[in-house]
Amino acid sequence: MIELKNVTKSYLVGKTQRVTALKDVNLNIKEGEVIVLKGASGSGKSSILSLIAALSKPTSGEIIVDEKKISKLSDNFASLYRRDNIGFIFQKYNLVPNLSARDNILLPLVPLNLSAKEAQEKLRSVMEMFEIAHKAETIVKNLSGGEQQRVAIARANVNNPKIIIADEPTANLDEKLSLAFIEILRELKSLNKTIVIATHDPLFFGLDFVDREIEIHNGSIVR
Amino acid sequence: MKNKINFYLMEFAINALLRQKYKSIFISVVFVLLTFLLTSVFFISNSIKYELNATLDALPQIIIQATKGGKHYDIETKEVSNILQIEGVSDAVARVWGYYYFQNAGVSFSLVGIDAYETQYKDSLTKIAHKYEFETEEGKPSMMIGEGVSKIMKKNYYKNYFNFIKNDGSLKRVEIAAAFESETELESNDMIVMSKDTLRDIFDMPDSQATDIVVKVANPNEIATIASKLQFMYPTAHIVTKEDLSVRYQNIFNYKSGFFLALFVIALFTFFIIIYDKVSGLSSEEKREVGILKALGWRIDDVLKEKFYESFIISFFSYIVGVALAFAFVYLFEAPLLRDIFIGYSELKPSFELSFVFDFQTLFLVFFLSVPIYIAATIIPSWRVATLESDEVIR
Ligand SMILES: Nc1ncnc2c1ncn2[C@@H]1O[C@H](COP(=O)(O)OP(=O)(O)O)[C@@H](O)[C@H]1O
Ligand SMILES: [Mg+2]
Numbered sequence: 001m002i003e004l005k006n007v008t009k010s011y012l013v014g015k016t017q018r019v020t021a022l023k024d025v026n027l028n029i030k031e032g033e034v035i036v037l038k039g040a041s042g043s044g045k046s047s048i049l050s051l052i053a054a055l056s057k058p059t060s061g062e063i064i065v066d067e068k069k070i071s072k073l074s075d076n077f078a079s080l081y082r083r084d085n086i087g088f089i090f091q092k093y094n095l096v097p098n099l100s101a102r103d104n105i106l107l108p109l110v111p112l113n114l115s116a117k118e119a120q121e122k123l124r125s126v127m128e129m130f131e132i133a134h135k136a137e138t139i140v141k142n143l144s145g146g147e148q149q150r151v152a153i154a155r156a157n158v159n160n161p162k163i164i165i166a167d168e169p170t171a172n173l174d175e176k177l178s179l180a181f182i183e184i185l186r187e188l189k190s191l192n193k194t195i196v197i198a199t200h201d202p203l204f205f206g207l208d209f210v211d212r213e214i215e216i217h218n219g220s221i222v223r
Numbered sequence: 224m225k226n227k228i229n230f231y232l233m234e235f236a237i238n239a240l241l242r243q244k245y246k247s248i249f250i251s252v253v254f255v256l257l258t259f260l261l262t263s264v265f266f267i268s269n270s271i272k273y274e275l276n277a278t279l280d281a282l283p284q285i286i287i288q289a290t291k292g293g294k295h296y297d298i299e300t301k302e303v304s305n306i307l308q309i310e311g312v313s314d315a316v317a318r319v320w321g322y323y324y325f326q327n328a329g330v331s332f333s334l335v336g337i338d339a340y341e342t343q344y345k346d347s348l349t350k351i352a353h354k355y356e357f358e359t360e361e362g363k364p365s366m367m368i369g370e371g372v373s374k375i376m377k378k379n380y381y382k383n384y385f386n387f388i389k390n391d392g393s394l395k396r397v398e399i400a401a402a403f404e405s406e407t408e409l410e411s412n413d414m415i416v417m418s419k420d421t422l423r424d425i426f427d428m429p430d431s432q433a434t435d436i437v438v439k440v441a442n443p444n445e446i447a448t449i450a451s452k453l454q455f456m457y458p459t460a461h462i463v464t465k466e467d468l469s470v471r472y473q474n475i476f477n478y479k480s481g482f483f484l485a486l487f488v489i490a491l492f493t494f495f496i497i498i499y500d501k502v503s504g505l506s507s508e509e510k511r512e513v514g515i516l517k518a519l520g521w522r523i524d525d526v527l528k529e530k531f532y533e534s535f536i537i538s539f540f541s542y543i544v545g546v547a548l549a550f551a552f553v554y555l556f557e558a559p560l561l562r563d564i565f566i567g568y569s570e571l572k573p574s575f576e577l578s579f580v581f582d583f584q585t586l587f588l589v590f591f592l593s594v595p596i597y598i599a600a601t602i603i604p605s606w607r608v609a610t611l612e613s614d615e616v617i618r
Contacts, residue, residue, distance in 0.1 A: 050614045053518070055518055055612065055613050055614040056614035057612070075522075075523060075610065076522050076523065076524070079517060079520050079521060079522040079523075079525075080520070080522065082518065082519070082520040083519075083520025083521075084520075086520075088518060088519075090518075090617070094511075094515045094518065094617055095515075096512055096515060098242040099238065099242070103235075106231070107235075107515075107516065107519050107521075108519045108520050109231065110229070110231040110232055110235055110521070110525070111229070111232070111520065111521050111522065111525040113227060113229040113232075119231070155519070159520070
């Protein structure tokens with residue numbers, strides 16, 4: 001379902017210098033699979049997630065999702081692709097700090113211009129599923145870390161995407177909340193979502209519902 | 224779906240304005256001030272332009288004043304018949320008029336004498352002459368006064384009559400018949416109209432004399448020719464044509480419009496400072512927000528549409544408030560402070576009121592000078608950020 005073919009990614013730093021983040025990466029993820037990308041900080045995990053979400057383009061190689069060449073999409077179509085396929089849980093959550101939880105969760109639906117009934121129904125169902133309904137009207141910067149993460153998860157799921165991407169989801173959580181997050185992932189897996197998690201948190205290693213653990217080192221897949 | 228108004232987007236835009244409360248308030252205040260100032264300046268200059276045009280229209284084509292060594296003297300009325308002999312002259316009228324300084328109030332009135340049976344040299348006087356009674360029922364002399372004059376006289380407890388002080392120090396009592404509404408304020412607000420006889424009495428002027436003679440010419444193209452003929456006939460007289468007078472009036476107005484231009488430039492300058500600030504880029508917080516929205520599946524279009532709503536709502540709202548304030552300021556409160564800049568000779572005109580001249584052009588002009596410029600200044604930097612890879616913006 002998700003295929004990375006000979007993907008290389010380098011970033012321009014300063015005027016001329018380039019940093020290579022990914023070197024000739026090949027990866028194949030099947031529908032409904034849960035993948036854990038592990039590796040030290042700076043190994044290239046986030047870069048892979050960005051490429052899958054079409055938030056950036058590979059320097060060379062291609063990325064194919066559902067038989068579509070994601071790496072060739074124009075900016076507009078990349079947005080449409082994200083809107084319809086991707087739920088991204090960012091490392092720093094990337095919530096709009098002065099908006100309420102409800103309004104943050106609503107953000108991916110805004111350009112869709114759904115009927116009020118449809119939008120309300122989608123909102124209600126994710127807010128209940130991720131237990132944030134009681135904080136719906138609270139401005140997110142006043143929420144606790146765990147609550148902020150649940151808002152981020154609800155927002156990633158509100159448009160019912162097939163692919164869930166999470167970047168270091170437990171980096172800012174204590175162990176109890178981290179375990180709660182892992183239970184949420186288990187639930188998402190049962191909904192047949194394809195899930196890609198980048199993490200170096202040992203809590204994710206050896207989980208029963210994780211299909212594969214892939215180790216990245218210096219921009220290459222080690223195993 | 225494409226063309227339907229997206230209320231979620233609009234709600235988001237309104238929310239965005241409320242979220243940045245202080246920034247929004249600051250922008251509104253500056254914007255309201257700008258549109259208010261621009262609109263007021265336009266309203267005032269429109270009113271003045273209207274007044275001046277009406278005044279210019281009413282100017283006599285040629286005026287003949289008797290002078291000796293450059294000093295004005297009264298002219299002999301018998302010259303009227305001589306002037307009427309000139310080919311091309313359609314009418315000549317001897318005028319009796321002058322300024323009267325009212326010491327208590329420190330203002331000058333223009334006193335104008337008319338004869339009801341004469342053709343008046345000005346349309347506005349014809350109207351007054353129709354209503355004018357020479358005398359009260361008891362045979363006492365009476366006059367019509369402009370509204371400004373009326374206000375001043377009332378302030379000084381002259382409700383029914385006024386005592387003019389003559390040259391020899393004696394008093395001349397003239398009854399007030401009525402106050403007339405003036406069509407153009409500049410022209411006649413300070414005017415007092417009475418019979419020529421009464422005015423001659425006040426000014427101590429014999430029947431055989433008049434202040435000046437105004438000449439009407441059948442063909443306006445011949446004004447200059449006839450003026451030079453008159454100059455030839457009366458070598459010592461001072462001949463003034465409508466054109467000379469127009470230039471004098473226009474000069475006053477040009478000085479005004481120069482001032483108005485200065486104000487305009489200041490206002491624009493302020494505006495461009497704000498725009499400069501905007502174009503120089505979004506804050507890192509604003510950039511990040513655009514990046515987040517893009518990452519969540521908003522297209523560049525969606526981001527720009529939202530920014531359009533945001534800037535349109537705040538600028539249009541401020542525009543409406545600014546224009547409404549200008550309306551009240553200029554026409555209800557008579558533009559305190561600002562009007563003094565425009566009406567330099569207001570001391571002569573005791574109660575100059577800005578006449579209401581409404582035109583959509585002004586409103587459109589102010590609109591196009593403010594709202595679209597602000598919208599563009601908001602959208603362009605947002606567009607720059609929205610076209611970046613969002614990965615870079617939110618990292
Ligand atoms: N936008 C960027 N500009 C420059 N260098 C970058 C950028 N993003 C990532 N890198 C570099 O690419 C390498 C991989 O980064 P990343 O994918 O974030 O790794 P990880 O998520 O495993 O920590 C690092 O050396 C990082 O500094
Ligand atoms: Mg990372």
